[in-house]
Amino acid sequence: MNCNQYNVPDRSVHSGTNNKLAVIWYVVSEQEYDTAKCSILTHLSYKWVGAIVVVYSGIREPIQLGELSEYDCRVFEYWQSFGDGYETPLIEGGFDQIKAREFAISLATSQNCLWMIHCDADEFFLNDLGEFLTSSDADVIKTSVYHLLSENTFWVQTKQVKYIEDGEIIFSPRLRIWRTKFEPEILYDQRNSNINNTRHCITSFAHISSIKTEYLPGLYHIHIHFLLYKSKWDVPKPEGILSESPLPKIYHDFLNENGNPNYHINQVNIELITDVFEIDLGEDKWIVYAPLRGTAFYTDTLGANMIRGLRKGQFVNYSDYSMPIIEQLTVIGALGRKKESEPKVNLITEFKPVEATLLFNESCNMGCSYCYASSKPSIGEMTWELAEASLRFVVDNAADTLEKNASIRYLGGGEPTLSWDLIERATKFVRNYANQKGVSVWIRLITNGTVLNSVRSQWLFDNVDYVTLSFEILPELQGNLRPLVGGQNSYDRVIKSLKELKEVGVPFEIRSTVSEKNASRMLEAVEFCNEIGGISEIRFEPVSSIGRASFDEGISSEQKAFVREFLNARFRGNELGIHVRCKMTRNIDRIGARFCEAEFAVSYTGIVSACHRYSRKDIDGFETFHIGQYSDGHFNFNLDQINKIRGISVNTFDECKTCFAKWNCAGECLSKRVTGTSINTKGSHCDIVRGVLAHMIQERLNGEEILAPII
Template identity: 45%
Template sequence: MDVDSSSGGAPRVDLPWPAMPPPKRAAEASQGVVGGVARAAGDSVVNTEVSIFDASDGGAVVHLPLKGRAFRVDERTRRIIEKIVAGQELPEDDVSARVLAVLDKMGIIGGEMEPEPTTRPLQEFRPIEATLILTESCNLGCTYCYASSLPQKSPPMSEEIARAAVDLVLQNASKTDENLALIRYIGGGEPTMEWKLLQSVTDYIRSASQATGVRYRIRLITNGTLLTPDRVAWIRDNIQFVTLSFDILPELQAQRSYADGRSSHSKLVKVIRELVEQGVDFHLRTTVSAQGAARLVDMVKFVHDNTGAASVRFEPMAEIGRSVTQGMAKPLQQEFVESFKEAYRLGRELGIDVTCKMFQNTLRRSSRFCNAEFSVTPEGIVSGCHRYSKDEHDGYDLFRIGRYDGSRFQFDIDRVNALRAIDVHSFPECTSCMARWNCAGGCLSARVSRQGISQSGPLCDLTRELLKFSIEQRVGDPLG
């Protein structure tokens, strides 16, 4: 919304974010400004964190991360709000009084302080989402594979372990208001290599759901190369959402060739058209390395002209697994940001939803990027992150939080809480960052290496810039 100091009245709220619960009173307000994140003390106390950044079209945007709100201001209003935030005296004039009145009506000054998010220790680990790594085998040889998967056959997950995981999340979900269990099929390897197991587990999910009265939602993450029209039809009838990994341009999809070096590009184009034709709910998930960072617009054009897909998710490559041994590099942060902005705008023109995790950070207000996953390996080991499913992965011990003992899943609650305790409060650089409650420290896996946990996030500049961009889109595109 626009707050213009030349006009009176309450501002119009344009930001359709989820409503926040009423704030609780803190012991006292803090004072001062740190890196653009501020609070104030005084008669007109700002009751929540405030960050102000330059808008791309001039003026400024005021962001209230813990309230999930943002609004535009002109330069004069910005200066007044900055004084209020800093606890400075305001001139006794009509403009200052009007701004104070508007902020008061919005619930930004006075009243109780907004509490900061915290990560509290768990007494029990009760997941309602299971990530099932059906196999560690893969038919592709992706140059940046985080799991360093290989084509040789490895033992798949047993039906016993898969069913036990399903039973657990259904049981836990039955005790929640949502009454909804979530299941993801993912690799490790390529889950559709174990097609019969995938079908059997899905049948069990359906029958167990009916028996318990718990709703479920299944998501399949796949490279798509093993899908046929018959398999797509089955997916349409049994899987609620598909993430299809595809690097879109032929020369970039070469990073995702078959294990024997053959191109997988033409196969994926056919599969995507089949998914569209049969009405499967899906999006394309593209891993962006340094090689592709400047070509996101070309990718959106290709998707529009050749596939019929309606949603593309671009994610910067993580320097983990095979990408390290292959010497591949993550994209330059500012290059990715500018390329993403252009691709997003083009997507709006063409009717294609263009997004990425950092662009969706406006929907998160938390002290931690994610909770510990209930990610189950084929052997029944539970990892707090699906990227760390094998003992040769750097960080495997950090994320290993439990196992299937032959009759049920056993969790090490101390390990779970130790993992969860690594949050935004663990990294001093987050203290002054305007994105800290939206980014929540970022994906922990991106900070882990054989040297330990990095205090510096690998994509902080990218994250801040895309948060600003996404906020501007939600308050109205200044570029028209």
């Protein structure tokens, strides 16, 4: 016999089994292994099953050969090739199902059991069958076949319904069970029109006279092919409902991961298993947005209402299956039986950041009206010891990661370029140290641009990866909102530095802070940058009510005005070749439960803060973000406080739970929610976040084209 069998040393049958009652045999292709495994393990839980014979019929020896035998000594596994596929004629090497079945029957017969049961990979028999076989005096048994469409709904072919004695009905009767002493014939099905005429074959005992056949109605034989991914089959409507699911747990687990999403549309108790939101664009046009699937599509009001109902816990009914919205939700895998896990922030046992924000000083030569740090002309400078320790710390941490990437920001506090010598020394050191550690380091400078010159611009080109230039662009706005400490207009200094950065080729962006005082002038600012020339990137960011801004209620950003004017500026910028963005435009590409997992921001005094905006004890909210201190040559961290901050996520705030931007915004920057030691439940920029994200989704749906705003 030309076959391979996996041999297990101890073939003794488990105690307590009626090992001579029945043998179940399978012919399994390589693609069917996982499905067959569910069926086989289900049957092994029945004491009346004496043996299971598995014939692998593919052209290659399966890597799984022998795996099932290790579960139970009643399993006998064999491999022999019988050709490849039903799409190829037998003469050209196609799969010969008749020979494969004959081979499996011969092996099953050798187990010397009373009954023989043929089972395909996508079906199984219930345990109650064993009791029936024990008392039956039949020779051949035909069972009802229940084609499951869900856990508790099934379909039958009307033309195959058979009425038997006492008006009982048997569904789609199949001959799969016979006494081993009878040898069947495996015949071609004459109705078969496939290229490979063994695609459908039948088990026949017509050659044996006086054989007793019994029909077995009731729930014994379960077929699950509609629950599997066989998309070429049209899923029919349910014909009946079972009082309880016949599926064992192993099938539940398997189908949750491998089930056909197309069958979900017919399922009872199918619901949303992931967040799906409807966004109203007006005029019967809506966006359906599934953030954790990274996808969106358009629908109408009817579809939006269905989404709303599903989100409130409504189940999909039989009558819903033909609705386009249900079909689309099925395609993206948003419907099912078990809610999926959501992003979360895990607590940490060690703080090992790979990014550092260094606040070299708390000094500034400007008096910006909205300064979050309320900085002053001269307040100290970081020591070299502290700067070096900070840089070593993040590079060492990065060296322990697979990515080996570190990031450094020079920021205020105050104006970092007032500590120019420290910037140069820190940059030289971290480049060399990172190189020794095999770490790639990215360095960014955020500056007001007032103390740069051509020499420093050239140095930045040679040593720093990116520069953010804080600048209000329009001369009178720069003078009014960002004056020098003495009150003079800083515009001329900054525009000179901008041109020098441009001239030497430093990669840079302009960052403009927007309040209600200048929201209406974003479009004008874009046009002005176009006249200057050579500016490729502008960031407009809404003002945060921190520091000096918190003392002037009139300077807090009017959110809807920001969205409207920002989108107009973005559209015009695209026409002019200028990329206009804000932090919110990047939200579409980020998913998480937490906006920030705690910064490593080091002030010149050695204070470590989880947010660079709270670097001094006199800033309201400092205690919330204070997570460590540098002293005696090393950093000491308050891990409890770090985890407390990390634990404040999008799930903390009730208003976030129903917001379509929740996983992109991730609760927004925590600094915008803090008042003293209190955490505000409502974010300060929620309308901006939603307005910009909705527009970004539309841009993606329209192939990344920058769209004119629809306000």
